[in-house]
Amino acid sequence: MDLKELGANLGLEASEFIELVELFLSTAKKDLQKLREAYQSGDSKTVAGSAHSLKGSSGNLGFSELSVLSRKAEDKGGEEDLSGFEEILDAIHQQIEKIESCLMEST
DSSP: OOHHHHHHHTTOOHHHHHHHHHHHHHHHHHHHHHHHHHHHHTOHHHHHHHHHHHHHHHHHTTOHHHHHHHHHHHHHHHTTOOTTHHHHHHHHHHHHHHHHHHHHHHO
16 A cells, blocks of 8 residues: 555645544544444444444545445444454454554655
């Protein structure tokens, strides 16, 4: 994943995009925590809402893999079927870590 290329696709300078990614990661980590807590308490509505937020923000920045995973999480929450949700959570966590790693390499 090339953050400079993703930023250029959005018409942003590398430094501008990196700043957005830093803000995104802060929010994404909070959304991930909300997803975990909601999943553990069986709160499908909060799962859907938090996943929706993460889906939109990741999609807007070009993080398509994370956006697709977040959509799956949102769908699970909307269907009130959290079976197999742990795997989706793990994959979301891995994508956030991948973005964070790319950010570290870019700065």
